[in-house]
Amino acid sequence: MTVRFNTVDVDGLKMFYRSAGEPGAPVVLLLHGFPSASHMFRDLIPELAGRYHVVAPDLPGFGMTEQPARSAFAYTFANIAKVIGRFTEVLGLEKFAIYVFDYGAPVGFRLALAHPERIAAIVTQNGNTYLEGVSEAFAPIQAYWNEPSQANRDALRGFLAPQTTLFQYTNGVPDPALVSPDGRNLDDFYLARPGNDEIQLDLLGDYKTNVALYGEIQAYLRNRRPPVLAIWGKNDPFFIPAGAEAFKRDVPDAEIRFVDSGHFALETHAREIGAAMRDFLGRRVG
Structure with missing residues (x-):
């Protein structure tokens, strides 16, 4: 299994992505979360690449993808989603399964x-x-949504601190010694780049638009009934198990599984999650 580390121009934005597997195989698009990048999939990619063409981009403002100035690029989830849509078009990915985590x-x-x-x-x-x-745990972020003052914005800077990254990686993990320090240290490196703090605060503020979209997303799930596997770190302090179970309300045959881990469940359960994905995709996609 060979992993390739690539850069592609997406409408003038240099995007970094990892890819593995045969290009003609069914595609799995891996979308990372905060404050990470495609390196969070380093253990999952080998689990999938034998059967699938795996593509994992770094989102704008994260990882090795270009970080345009805020004056030149709107750091909103709507804009990032448009960029990822164009990314799939530039790569010629016409149909794919998505793996989504956090952001x-x-x-x-x-x-x-x-x-x-x-x-x-x-x-x-x-x-x-x-x-x-x-x-x-979202209460301080919600305070900023409700009153986007400078004081409430500055109160969120603690989310960008190394101790918070450590908390995200290890909280809820029965044995924190199983969590490599490499991933979180790399995340802290990216967060410390000049200007990245303001980008991340923009996105924390814009996250309220995602919550506002929940009803529309749920209607999509209800109407289109895509195959859904919700596989959750059950001890996540941010996104709790009820969020996984809720998928069954709109997709009754959604498959719900839990692993004994926290937010970054791939750090401890990449092999188990990879096996579950192979089984699920093999039955539901091919």
């Missing part, structure tokens, strides 16, 4: 709303689109 969920679900015909299946790993999946 990757609103990006992937917006892509599904815009191009439902492209979505072969949805695997959501702590990728929420239901109010019951949002924990109280």
Whole structure:
């Protein structure tokens, strides 16, 4: 299995992505979350590449993808979803399963709303689109949504601190010694780049538009009934198990599974999640 590390021009934006597997195989698009990048899939990609053409981009403002100035690029989820849509077009990906996690969920679900015909299946790993999946940990962010003052914006800077990254990676993991420090340290490196803090605060503020879209996304799930696998780190402090169970309300045959891990479940359960995905995609997509 060979992983390739690529850069492609998407309407003037240099986007970095990882790819593996035969180009003619069914496509799985992996969409990462905050504050990570496609490196979070380093252990999952080998689990899938034997059967699928796996493509994992870094979102704009994350990882190795270009970070345009805020004056030149709107850091909103709607705009990032448009970029990912164009990314799939530039690569010639006409139909694909999506794996969505954290920020990757609103990006992937917006892509599904815009191009439902492209979505072969949805695997959501702590990728929420239901109010019951949002924990109280979002309270400081919600305060900024309700009153977007400078003081409330500055109160969110703690979300960008190394101790918060460590918390995201290890909270809810029965044995934190199983979590490699490499991923979180790389995330902290990207967060520390000049100007990235303001980009991330823009996105934390814009996340309210994702919550506002929940009803529309749920209607899409109800009407289109895409195959859904919700495989969740059950101890996630941000997106709680009720958010996984809720998918059955709109897609009755959605498959719900839990692993004994936290938010970044791939850090401890990549092999188990990969096996579940192979089984699910093999039965539901081919």
